[in-house]
Amino acid sequence: MQIRLPDPFLVSDPARLAALDAFDVLDTPTESGFDDVVRLAMRLCAAPVALVSLVAADRQWFKANVGFPRCETDLESSVCKFALAEPDLLIISDLAADPRTASNPLVTGEPHIRFYAGAPLRLTGGAVVGSLCVIDTVPRPAGLTLEQSDDLRALGRQVVLLLEARRSMARDRAEALEKGEAQASALARAAVSEAQNVSLRISDQRSRFAQEAGGVGTYELAVASSMMQVSTEFCRLYGVPVAPLYSAATFEALVLPEDAGVRSSDASREDGSAVLDIEYRIRRADDGELRWIARRATFMRDESGAVVAMFGTVRDVTERRAVQDALRASEALAQENIQRVQLALAAGAIIGTWNWDIPSDCFTIDEAFAQTFGLDPVLGREGIPLAQIVATVHPDDQAGLSAAITTAILRGGAYAHQYRVRRADGRYYWIEANGRVDRAEDGTPLSFPGVLLDIEERRAAQAALTASESRLRALVTAGAQSVYRMSPDWQEMRQLDGHGFLADTVAPSMRWLDSYIDPADRPEVMAAIEDAIQRKGTFELEHRVRRADGSFGWTLSRAVPLFEEHGEIAEWFGAASDVTPRRTAEARQAALVTVGDQLRDLGSIPDIVHAAAGIVAQVLGATRAGYGLVDAARASVDVPTDWCAPGIASVAGQHDFRDYGSYIEDLRHGAAVLIEDVERDPRTRESAATLLAIGVRALINVPVMERGRLVGIGFIHSDRSRAFSTEELAFVRAVADRVQVAVARVQAEAQQALLNGELSHRLKNTLSMVQGIAGQTLRSVPDQAPVQAFSQRLIALSRAHDVLLQDSWAAAPIHSVVERVLSLQSPLDRFRIVGPNLALSPQATLSLSLLLHELTTNAVKYGALSNEAGTVSVAWWVEDDEERTVVLTWQERGGPPAQVPTRHGFGARLIQIGLVGTREAQLSYTTLGFDAEFRAPSSQVVAS
Amino acid sequence: MTIEGTERRPIVLLIEDEPILMMALSDLIEEAGCAVVEATTTVKAIRILEARMDIRVVVADLDMRGSAMGLKLAALIRDRWPPMELILTGAVKPELANIPARGVFHDKPFNHAGIVESIRAFTSNGQL
Structure with a gap:
C-alpha cells in the first residue's frame, strides 16, 4: 500500500519553526480570543471538538481547545501536521479509512476520532504554523457544508490575525519599554549631570566670561x-x-x-x-x-x-587706542567721521566714548553714550557738566569715581575704573570706564578721552549660559524636534523653536498652555511640572500636544533646570520629541484589543457597530465612523448606526449603491477606497458638494468580503482634508473584519433563537397532542383521576422546557423552574422558597420539575396544601463535601398529620428515585407534616 | 337553524385545525356545559359568525397551520363582534399587549380545569 507521508521538510522547515518560535506562544495560558474562535468553530461545524493546534518540531500544542482531553500530543498522533502541506482546508471524512491516519493512536485508541477538518494557519509571510481544526468521533462522508468550510477558513484567518496581533503587541511593548528606558535613563543621567555642571560652571566661569567680555x-x-x-x-x-x-x-x-x-x-x-x-x-x-x-x-x-x-x-586695548587716536585727531573731524567710527564699534562691548578737554573743562560724549544714560545728545556734543554725568553714577560708587579721576589726572596715563551707572531704563549697570590722560610736555593735563565698556554681570552670566546652553542643547535635543526655554516657575514660555513639529513662539508667552496643551491634559502636565519644580530635577512627561498643523499629536517632553549662583533655578531648558507615530501605533493596538473585548459581549448589531465605530473614530481622530451591511440583491447598504463627533449628523439608514459614486466598483472588488479630499479626488469630484454637505471631506471605505462577495463596508469620515497612512488603513480593515465576525455571530445567534423558538413551539404542540390522544383513548375509563394526573405531569414537563428555552436548552435558573412548577397547582404565597441561584442542567431541570410536581400534588391532596392554613418550605443548598452535593428539602407544616402512603403508584416512585435518579431520598411522615430531603452530586445537577 | 331552536346551552365557536386537539377541546367545552360549533379554518369561522347570532364565546388556537391569522383573527373578531368573549390557546404565550381586551390565554399542553373554568366564567352570566 502506498502511504503518502507528509513532507518532513514542512514539519521541520526552519523558517516555519522560526516563525512559530517568534510568536513565543507555546505553553502560554489560554486567551479568550482563541477560545472564542474554537467555540465558534465547534458550533458552526457542529463538531464535539475544535482546536487551535500549533505544530512544533516535536509535538503539537493546542493554544485553544474545546472537547479534547489533552493540551498537546506527540507528532505521531498529529493529524494537523498533514494540514501544513495543504493549500486549502484539509478534510479527512473518515480517519480510519485514510492511509495517512488509519494507524494514528488517536484513531485506533481513545478518544477514537474519526473525522477531521482543518484550516491551515498561514501567516502573512506564507509559513504555516498549525491549523484550526474541528474533529468528530463519527465519520462524515459528506465532510463539511460549503458554509461550514467558509466559516472554518474565515476563523482560521482570524486565528492568524490574533497570533500576529499578539506578537506585534508583545514586540512593540518590549521595544518601547526597552528603548524608552534606555533613552530615559541615559538622558536623565546626562541631563542631571549637565545641569549640575552648568550650575557649577556658571558661577565658576562667571569670572572667566567676565574676563572674556571685558x-x-x-x-x-x-x-x-x-x-x-x-x-x-x-x-x-x-x-x-x-x-x-x-x-x-x-x-x-x-x-x-x-x-x-x-x-x-x-x-x-x-x-x-x-x-x-x-x-x-x-x-x-x-x-x-x-x-x-x-x-x-x-x-x-x-x-x-x-x-x-x-x-x-x-x-x-587696540580699539580703545584706535578710538583715542581717532578722537585725538577728531577735533577737526566732521561728525560723520565720528559716526563711522561709532558704527565700527557698535558691535562690541563699547557703550560709547567721551572726551574731556581739561583746559576748557568741556566734557563731550557721543550719541551712544548719551542715549545709554538718557542724556541730551546735543548737549553731549556741545559739552556737558561733569556733575550731570556723575549724577547717574550709583551713590555708593560716586566717591570712588571722583578719587580715581583725580588720581588719573594727577598721574597721567592709563585710567580704568569700574562702577555702576543708572541707564535710561532706571536700572544700575556695571560699566568700566577706560581712558587715558594725555599731558603736555610740561605735565599739564590736556585731554582725557576714553570709552565706556559694558561689563554688566548679567551679561557675562548670560554669555555663560548661552555657551553652556548650546552644549546642553546639543545633548538634550539629540533626536528631538523642538526645543524650548521656560521661566523658573513655568508661567512664561520664553522661547520655543518648533522645527516644524510644534508652532514657533513669536514672543515670550504667558498663555503657552492655550497654544499647546488641550484643557483635558492640563492637570496632568501641570502636576508633572510642579513636581519637577519641587524636586529641582528633570521634567519628563509624554503628553498630547497641539502640533504646528493644529492637530494633536504626542510628545515626549524633557526639561532640565539651569541654576543661578545661589542654587535658584534661572530657567528651564527643554526638548520635545515627536512620539506620535509610536503612540498612535500603540493606541491602535490597544483599540484592537478593546474592540475585541467589547464586541464579544455585545448582543445587537447596532451596539456592535456603535462600539467599534466610537473606538476607531477616537483613535483616528475621525468625525464620523460606522459600518454598513451590504444587501447585494437590493444593491444597497444598511448602516444600522454610526458614531458622530458633536455637531456631525448621522448617516444611519439605507443607502443605495448609486450614492457611493464610481468607487462602489472598487469596493465590490475588495479594494479599499481612501480619499484625502473629495473635491480633488476624481472619483468624488462630481459628487463633492453632496459629500461636503454631510461633513465628509476625507474618507476611508473598507470592504469586507465573504466568499468573494462584498458583505460589509467599514467607513471613516473626516470633515477636513487629511491623508491616511497604510497603518491606519490596516487598522480600519482589522476592525471592520472584527465587526463583520461579530455581526455574523449575532445573526447566527438570532437564527439559533428562532430555531429554538420554533422547536419549542412544536414540542409543546406535540405534548398537547399526546395529552389529547391520551384523553380520547381513555375517555371511557370510569376513573378519570389517572388521566388527569398524566395530563398534569405533561404540563409540568412542558413548564420545565419553557425555562430551559430561555438559555437555548443549556441551563435553567433554579428559582424560575421551582416557581413555574409550584404555581401550577397552588398560589406561590403558600410556599417559602429559599436557596442560592444555581444554573440547572437540562436533565436536572426535567427531573426537578417532575419531582416538585408530584410533591405538590400530594400536598394538595393529603398534606399542607389540602387546607387553607398549611405552608410548604422548599429549600436547597450546596454542601461543600468532597463531590459537592446539592441538597433539596421539602417541609410541610400546618396541614393534617402525615400518613405513610399505602399505595405505590408512579408518583410515589418518582419521589423515591429523587433528584436525577440518585435514589437519595429521605422521607419522613410525622404529626407535624411530611418532610423530605433529596441529595445529588452537584456535577449532575448544575450545568457545566 | 334547528339547533338554535332546540339548544338551550350556551354556544361556543371552536376554531382549531388539528383534529385531535379539536376533539379534546370540544370535550372540555361540553364539560363546561356548552354546545360546540366547530370551524377548521378562519374563513369558515368568520362565515359562521356572520351567519349566526347566538354565539357568545370563541375558543381559538393561535397556532393555525397555513395561516398567519392567529392574533389577527382574534383582533378582527373583537373588532366586528365586540361583545364576543375570546379564549385563546397556543404553544407560546403572545405579548400581553397583543391579546384583545377581556381575552384569556391558555398555554399548551392544556390545563383542563383552567379552560373549563374560563368557559364557565364567560357563559354563566347574562345567559337565559
Missing part, C-alpha cells in the same frame, strides 16, 4: 624660572594656543622691537624695576596682527623683599 587675561610669572601661568583669555589675546603654562620669552618675543624697552625683562623683574602699568604693541602670534596690550602687574615678594613672582592682567 577682554581681560590674567597671568602669574615665576621670576626664578620665567615660566608663566596664563589664563585662556591671555592666550587668546596673544594668539597662542590655549595652554596653562608658557615661558615668558614666548610673549616677550611677540612685543614689537620699538616697545621692547617698555616691557619687562628677566632683569627688570628680578630687581623689581619693571614698570607695573604699561601699554605695548605685539604682533599677535596666530594672525600676525598688530595689537595694543595694556598690562597691569603686581610684584609678590618674599620675606627678604626679593621679587619671587609678578602677576596681573592684560587687556587688548
